[in-house]
Amino acid sequence: MELAYARHFFQDSREECCALLPTAWGVRAFPRERVLRGLTRLEELWSENKRHDEDEAWRHLKLRLQGQAVPLRRPPGSSLALAQRMTSLLRATGFEWGDSVVDALKPGTVYVNVGQIGLAFPLLLRWLDRRPDIRPIFMLHDVIPLETPEYVSATAAKGHSAMVDQTARRAAGVIVTTRTAQAAVQAELGRRGAHALPTLALPLPVPTLFRESPDPEPALAGIAYFVVCGAIEPRKNHAMLLEVWKRLHRKLGPSTPHLVVAGASGWQGQQIRDGMQRSGAVSAHIHIVSGLSTPALKRLISGALALLMPSFIEGFGLPVVEAASLGTPVVASDIPAHREVAHPATVFVDPIDGPGWEKAILRFLDDDAAPIRLSREFSPYTWGEYFASLSSFIQTIERDDRPQRALPSVKKTVG
Incomplete structure (x- = not known):
């Protein structure tokens, strides 16, 4: 911005x-x-502008979603690199x-x-x-x-x-x-x-790229995943999603969909990350990624079954608008900012209603239901x-x- x-x-x-x-x-x-x-x-130095095929964070995430063992990647950075x-x-x-x-x-x-x-x-x-x-x-x-x-x-x-x-x-x-x-x-x-x-x-x-046609990753076709995007901090309510994924895993076992957590750690973010990475078998279905470029983020959201935004409070909620611009369904917390900016077909759930979130997520996994996409007539500001x-x-x-x-x-x- x-x-x-x-x-x-x-x-x-x-x-x-x-x-x-x-x-x-x-x-x-x-x-x-x-x-x-x-x-x-x-802009030449900014990793936001990398093409998705040049983005190492995106490459590692794809491999993990495909079931390959890849060490958790942390964004590079050092005082020397910053000075340079x-x-x-x-x-x-x-x-x-x-x-x-x-x-x-x-x-x-x-x-x-x-x-x-x-x-x-x-x-x-x-x-x-x-x-x-x-x-x-x-x-x-x-x-x-x-x-x-x-x-x-x-x-x-x-x-x-x-x-x-x-x-x-x-x-x-x-x-x-x-x-x-x-x-x-x-x-x-x-x-x-x-x-x-x-x-x-x-x-x-939204970024200009998000006004263009969606471009889901072909290598991830048929892999069921959801995305939550934003700083990893208590306000974003990742802890509730972790509990939902534990329940999903008890019901679905190996068929549990993946949850991609895209964002950098904020206040108490490391504690939230640790909980997601140390929750037993369900942790294999939760993938934390930081530092994605804008083209890679667009590709990630394009192929998701839905974007999840369970925040307790927001002033705006840009990922809700970005996903809707691509036609990706959105499940968002029922708070005033989301009601104001979201696509009319957004599924709103109270941020403390864990069973309600589980029910909304399971709807996207119903094999008998037609694929759910939003109308791309939704037109945020240029x-x-x-x-x-x-x-x-x-x-x-x-x-x-x-x-x-x-x-x-x-x-x-x-x-």
């Missing part, structure tokens, strides 16, 4: 723009040409000191920050104190760490509280992904004494439509003649 924003503003947009980057000597402004060189090199990538990026962009952000921006400039995590560090936004004419627009994907702090670390809850504090104190406008998230964000801002902020609820588009709506919102913020930020004292609230 952040890469799409950068490409839009620096490559496709005719508007005058510059990039603001934190450096050792403060937040500095950099020109369009340097940003474009950096983006090009970044950063050096490569610097060579592509060239070294520059950048310009003073306070002096470089024209009066009334709109500052768009969609990184969210950076908002947790007030030091990175302190330059705005010297430029009260600047109109910041911040994105908050959700306020889940404040709504349900039991699903995140204490550090994450504290950081998220800081993000909302900075939004309440500094923002001229807010971008969210759903009306569900909008209501939660506005409630949190209100608790901090913030005035009503212009807010754009704009659903995220990036073109997304940025057209965003442009209108930015223009609204530019025309807003209300007094600019008075930098009020914000009530501190920690989840």
